[in-house]
Amino acid sequence: MKNYIQELEMLDKKHFLHPTSSIQQQQQNGPSFIFTKGDGVFLEDIKGNRIIDGMSSLWNVNIGHGRTEMGQVAMEQMSKLAFSSCFATFSNEPAIKLAAKLAQLSPGHLSATFFTSGGSESNDTAYKLARHYWILKGKQNKQKIITRTKSYHGVAMGATSATGLKPFRDFTNSLAPDFHYVNHFSPTALRELIEKEGPDTIAAFVAEPVQGAGGVHPAPENYFKEVRKICDQYGILLITDEVITGFGRTGTYFGIEHYGVVPDMMCFAKGVTSGYAQLGGVMISEQIHKDFTELSTGTLLHGYTYSGHAMACQIALKNLEIIENENLIENAKQMGHKMLAGFKWLQSNHNLIGEVRGLGLMGAIEIVKDKETNERYASPLAPLIVAEAAKRGLVVRSVVFDGQDTLVFAPPLVINEKEINQMIMILSETFSAIENQENIKL
Template sequence: MDEAQHLAELDKKHFLHPTSSIQEQQSSGPAFIFKKGYGIYLEDIQGNVVIDGMSSLWNVNVGHGRKNLAEAAKKQMETLAYSSCFATFSNEPAIKLAAKLAQLAPPPLTATFFTSGGSEANDTAYKLARHYWLLKGEPARKKIIARNRSYHGVSMGATSATGLKPFRDFTQSLAPDFFHVDHFEVTALRALIEQEGPDTFAAIVAEPVQGAGGVHVPPADYFKKIKDICTEYGILLITDEVITGFGRTGKMFGMEHYEGVTPDMMCFAKGVTSGYAQLGGVMISEQMHQDFTQLSQGTLLHGYTYSGHATACAIALKNIDLLEQEDLVENAKLRGAELLDGLRSLAVDFDIIQSCRGLGLMAAIEFTGGLAPQIVKEAANRGLICRAVTFDNQDTLVLAPPLIITNEEVEKIITILKDTINSI
């Protein structure tokens, strides 16, 4: 038995994979065992090279194999890898990152609570929103509104907020006080608020572009209408920028596409470190921060072991430097437009393509006939990793390559997709 076979057997016996088919793993073993990454490419243990057309999980924004991020981690680990941030203890990278985020984020977001990832960030946002209303003397405000086709994570609160029914069906006991409305239906949102009582709602949570639910870009005036409703009824607006943050959409944050919309809270993760360390967080507005400061008594009884992790924060600071120094946000805008144009050219050639959509380096092809999973599988055989979304009767292929992608590499993706569709 060679090394690849040996690892595959160990994988089947000992590794319970996240968001994977257990039956497929047991029958076929791991689809890839990756050993190396460089740029937009991944190489497996057998030497096969594929384009990482999903930035792994929408998160490897600056690409694979960045030695300067490894050096930033090494430097920090040699001085202070980790120390607790409970009881007001702190560390230099966490402080500097919080300050940097305040410079980058849409106003009026100024203060950050750090987590280990996106699900924790979303759960934290819901808890902080409810605690906020307790402090404000409105304990009835505890309901959270999310949207169909949304994805907010898999911890208990985040699962309950996620608008993809199969994720909620995974467990028979969800967290209470979560509601869902059609993803772009403003009238239904207002009707729900009126029906349940405006003074019972703590927050509305929404992704600037729905990612895992199929890359759905809202109408230009959608978020302005949502913000107006939040203002009218005194409801907090939480934006989930876990996928859309740090350049993915061609802006540093996705909400920057919607003029005049200011969130009260913002969840982030993924692109903040480009996957080189586990880090997420929630930013809150200056007003919320002041209210917490003035109204809180005793200890804020919420925190994670790795909140403000020194090494993760040091990596994030270097990662943000790369985004800025290499102008990767602008590159995402330019290459994203080329990618969408290329996908639309495929739609001219193939009548099985119903539509194409995207913003920055988030893009989707809507097929007919249930072909997306088959196309994704064949594309992987031809050297391109992408994803199929079949929730809610969709037949969608989605792409989100690293922000470092070149024009030539965009063309390579289009060529592989064209050859794949032709073969099918």
């Protein structure tokens, strides 16, 4: 087994270009974990290490790992029809049923779904549909997209251009045009930018209900109500990015439900299948769907090979059934309260912890040098804490963009109180170990 593991590590370094990774670190150290099994909130690697998945892997394994019923559903659907094209007038039963189910679950008047393979495709699709909508309405100049600082919308060209985290945009030297950014908590800044650029040039405003990869930032009270009013006043579409916050993550089906508004379009992915298949989509309002139907004269020239993939849609239907039957949205709400209470306990017992925050099973811990002044370390500590926690059996993630030094969390929605407590104790031991290092002057 030792030789086999070494062979896998060598092959990984030689042939596998990892997403969102340090290529140099990969080449020097190889994979830190080669996961082979999953069970609930736990992952197990090839060496037998058992780890709490404090991130639902990538914010997405909502129903937990190792659900054998998902494999059974996939096998049954693949045995009948794994895939058939949904271009033009072709369709399939799972895609139809899932679109109808989403219309039932979604807030307000969202009623029709365009399916994609994931979050980046969903965001790119939303921007294209928004711009096409205004073309159909005879307002071809409405093409600009406004997003927020600290936002993350994916890594396709449009999604990268929409992302407010500058390092992601700096990665490439040729961004898509007509993307603009405003302060993530300021409706006033949004209004000022709209008036500066001209409402007749702006197609849509895009926002995550809770900013995820940008550091877990829930919106302030009444923020989205003000944004909705501004969009309505100036004739601008409101698009919410629910790729992370959808399907129970925040303790409601969709994150925007916390704020009492309904978007014109809604992007989703991740939790719709809990990672058991690749699927995403964009929901549009009944009015936009009606306008598309009445104003379109040609072909909707946008579609992905796997839009409406039969097996993926059947997986999604089973996933939603599990979320409902096991009351996982309520569990996310209740366990979210306990997780945040655990963070506050850590805050009172460790000098490195500044602000803690969360909504449902999304949470964040800020790392500070001085709690009184909120002074940060010259070099972020969060990556060191992530590495130390992994040694002790917990996967978490760091955010160090835009001057942040933050740990973020999103455990599976099946997590229980015992597992929350286990996660908190690992974090406490981790912080103690970091605080005791000689090179950290508290």
